[in-house]
Amino acid sequence: MSRAAHGGRGPAIRLAGLRKVYTTRGRPPVVAVDGLDLTVERGEIFGLLGPNGAGKTTTVEICEGLLDATEGVVEVLGMDWGGDAEQIRARIGVSLQDTRLFEKQTVAELCALFAGLYEPSRSVEELIALVQLEEKADTRYAHLSGGQRQRLAVATALAGRPELLFLDEPTTGLDPQSRRSLWDVIRAYRDEDGGTVVLTTHYMEEAAQLCDRVMVVDHGRSIALGSPAELIAGLGAAHVVEARAPGLAARVDGGVLEGIEGILERHANGDRLHLSVTAPHVVLPGILRAFERAGVELEALTTRHTSLEDVFVHLTGRQLRDGGES
Ligand SMILES: Nc1ncnc2c1ncn2[C@@H]1O[C@H](COP(=O)(O)OP(=O)(O)OP(=O)(O)O)[C@@H](O)[C@H]1O
Ligand SMILES: [Mg+2]
Known part of the structure; x- marks a missing residue:
């Protein structure tokens, strides 16, 4: 039975009044997240959408325990990073926006390394097959293409059979076919393992296809929240x-x-x-x-x-376009 079925109480994520202000000596403070309230239910595929600098990575990295919030409530799987860090870490999977793994290790070695961090974990063969890197199993990380590295990052995030998976721009730079196959991996993780996914993306098409609900963020604030269909109908x-x-x-x-x-x-x-x-x-x-x-x-x-892209233009008066499936 999957671990997800044994999860603790509470929603996958609860944020209330979340704020993050970056302060660097000699520079004006940067308000990256400016009062976000958000509940992600278990079993959802949830998308954070927004332009460069909107605060998406900052928000997910706070949820992942990599950054401290300046203010606000952050609950992950009903727990708190302050008191339950080890428990949370064992139950989440993380793929960062810019993952760098050991250059000299092969795909199989890196999968083994991550699988070794968790109990229970997936087998190396299973991880490699999940992201279709069989042909590259013995290739060193340094010799993988950008898209292959990204797929490997997702595989390593799934190594510990997490209940909650964070993917920061998992498909940026992937070719359309790899993107679709990663969508299948994400859907299967939710449908078969009962997992919850929080992802960020710039691709409106991806959000519309993959996400049950999305939050559109701009300047660290939520400007729309709902299913893609609801947001489009709202226009x-x-x-x-x-x-x-x-x-x-x-x-x-x-x-x-x-x-x-x-x-x-x-x-x-x-x-x-x-x-x-x-x-x-x-x-x-x-x-x-x-x-x-x-x-x-x-x-x-x-x-x-009408598409989610139109929703964004309507809300902000700007285009989000930053690449796409066209
Ligand atoms: N370590 C840091 N120190 C100072 N400012 C930062 C730091 N990290 C991020 N910022 C600023 O915080 C804001 C939000 O950045 P963040 O990386 O969360 O945006 P994002 O929505 O993930 O953008 P992208 O789509 O480009 O990945 C930006 O204005 C960024 O310049
Ligand atoms: Mg980012």
């Missing part, structure tokens, strides 16, 4: 229409689209126009007629479903 617009034409933003600001019903929100910038709409088939004819009347020569027109 009230199911579809996005995107158009491109020379100088389109100026034409739109000049009133080209006035009087067309069903456009909930619009962003125009340079040659690009972005419209949030409830029903594209209802608004599109009017939009096309208006463009034609105004002599706008469209270079492209596409429609798609």
Whole structure:
């Protein structure tokens, strides 16, 4: 039976009023986390989303016991780092944003090293198979590609059959196929071992596919919390229409689209126009007629479903894009 089934009481994580201020002599203090409240239930795959510097790594590293909070409550598996550090450490798995392992050791040796730290633990063969590194079992760490190193980091985090797994940007830099296979590893860990996952990501597509709930963080604060579907539904617009034409933003600001019903929100910038709409088939004819009347020569027109990316843009007025699956 998996260890997860024997977990203690309480949610996987409870944060209340969490604050972290970094102070460096001679520099102004940096408020990295600014009053976060969060409960992650057991069995969830939970995602922290946000731009560079939002405070994601700081938050997970506090949960992992690697950093002290400046203020606030931090409970992990119903326990407290102050009094139960050893217990917590034995029951969590951690994959850092930038893991560096011993360069000269092979994949198999490193898996054995981590498995040896835990009782019970997974076998070396099982760990290697989990992240599909069989062909590299005897390859030294120094000779692995970036994506292979990342997969190995996830394998080592799973060595002790943890109840709670922290993954800080586990798939950044992975090719789409490796990314998908890591999603399968994460889902299997939750579905078969009953584990809980807290991960950070920049990939909205990943969050939408993988996470039961997400928190969008910006400047150390939560700006949205819910399932991806709830957050998208909260925008009230199911579809996005995107158009491109020379100088389109100026034409739109000049009133080209006035009087067309069903456009909930619009962003125009340079040659690009972005419209949030409830029903594209209802608004599109009017939009096309208006463009034609105004002599706008469209270079492209596409429609798609609203995504988590749109939620982020709506909340912050900025793009998160920092890479993606495209
Ligand atoms: N050791 C440190 N000393 C001072 N400031 C720090 C330190 N570590 C992080 N910061 C600052 O705290 C803020 C949050 O950083 P953090 O690494 O938590 O962000 P993040 O959301 O993980 O970003 P990324 O997506 O780039 O990984 C940033 O402004 C960063 O510059
Ligand atoms: Mg980070």
